[in-house]
Amino acid sequence: DTEVTQTPKHLVMGMTNKKSLKCEQHMGHRAMYWYKQKAKKPPELMFVYSYEKLSINESVPSRFSPECPNSSLLNLHLHALQPEDSALYLCASSQGADTQYFGPGTRLTVL
Amino acid sequence: GESVGLHLPTLSVQEGDNSIINCAYSNSASDYFIWYKQESGKGPQFIIDIRSNMDKRQGQRVTVLLNKTVKHLSLQIAATQPGDSAVYFCAETPDQNFVFGPGTRLSVLP
Numbered sequence: 001d002t003e004v005t006q007t008p009k010h011l012v013m014g015m016t017n018k019k020s021l022k023c024e025q026h027m028g029h030r031a032m033y034w035y036k037q038k039a040k041k042p043p044e045l046m047f048v049y050s051y052e053k054l055s056i057n058e059s060v061p062s063r064f065s066p067e068c069p070n071s072s073l074l075n076l077h078l079h080a081l082q083p084e085d086s087a088l089y090l091c092a093s094s095q096g097a098d099t100q101y102f103g104p105g106t107r108l109t110v111l
Numbered sequence: 112g113e114s115v116g117l118h119l120p121t122l123s124v125q126e127g128d129n130s131i132i133n134c135a136y137s138n139s140a141s142d143y144f145i146w147y148k149q150e151s152g153k154g155p156q157f158i159i160d161i162r163s164n165m166d167k168r169q170g171q172r173v174t175v176l177l178n179k180t181v182k183h184l185s186l187q188i189a190a191t192q193p194g195d196s197a198v199y200f201c202a203e204t205p206d207q208n209f210v211f212g213p214g215t216r217l218s219v220l221p
Contacts, residue, residue, distance in 0.1 A: 004154075042200055042211035043155065056208060090154050097206055099145060102154035 003027075004103035006091050012109045015081060021106045023074040023091030032074040033100060034066060035090040043090055049074060081110045123218045130188040132215045134201035137182060141203035141210075146175060146186045149214075150197045158186070158199075193219050 004025045013019050023032065031050050035043035048056035049068040063085075065077040074091055086109045092100040124130045136144070142163040147155035161168045161175045161184075168175050174187040184201050196219045201212045 006154075040214075042214055044211075045208060048208070092154075097143065097204060099157055099160055100209060101157065102147075104154045107152075 004091055004093055004101050006089075006103035006106050008106060009104065010107045010109075012111065013078065013081065014111050015083075017081075018077070018079045020078065021076040021089055021091075021108075023076075023103055024072055025093040025101070025103075026072055027093060027095075027101070028071075029093035029095050029101075030071065031094045031096060032068065033092040033094075034064075034074070034076050035092065035102075037088040037090055037105070039087075047076075078108075081108075083110050086110045120213070121216045121218070123220055124191050125220050126193060127190055130186075130191045130195070130217060132186045132188075132199050132217065134184040134186075134212050135182060136184060136201070136203045136212075138203060138205055138210070139182065140205040143204050144175070144177060144184050145202045145204075145209075146173075146184075147200045147202060147211075148195075148197045149200065155200060188217075191217075191219050193221070195219055 007022045011019060033048050034046040036046055037043045045058050046060045047066045052068045052071055063080050067075040088105040088107055090105045091103045094100040145160045146158040148158050149155045159170045159173050159175045161177050166177055172189045176185045186199060188195055196217055198214045198216050200214045202209045
């Protein structure tokens with residue numbers, strides 16, 4: 001099973017809302033990632049968790065807050081977002097520095 | 112920072128023809144390379160990978176070639192089918208931090 005699942009598939013939120021994106025994998029991978037992808041652009045790395053600890057934060061604004069409750073789950077908490085944060089948010093997992101398997105993404109629209 | 116780039120942003124090929132998608136990388140320390148396919152509304156899907164100690168790797172209808180001398184990576188798709196229409200990204204990594212190229216949109220003409 002090489003599946004990474006993400007919920008919700010679509011999310012519309014206002015700039016004062018608080019919402020969370022969820023990601024789950026059951027491949028036993030120890031690294032999990034959040035990427036942001038704007039239209040017609042490649043994915044941009046936001047965060048990396050390795051063994052449930054945040055190992056990379058690519059200078060992401062604090063209105064994005066990641067959380068890794070356990071080795072299978074990864075959350076991204078959103079608060080006070082801006083319209084320019086609208087994008088496809090992708091979760092991925094890997095076994096170390098190896099192939100990353102991506103989920104289908106959450107399409108986020110900030111009004 | 113260093114980045115991975117592509118020579119062509121779009122590529123149109125006739126159904127049944129072979130496709131070649133190119134990628135240039137700049138980080139000589141990169142030792143692992145991946146090609147991803149991304150269809151509209153979906154996440155990137157792994158196609159094939161290659162390590163820096165190899166020059167060529169073949170999969171089902173796809174071949175990846177690595178030329179370390181000129182830092183060039185290519186993806187060859189044999190007998191291109193309508194289902195191959197998508198954006199193709201190359202990615203490199205010297206460590207856990209993947210760097211994606213800008214992508215090439217492949218359109219398959221009937």
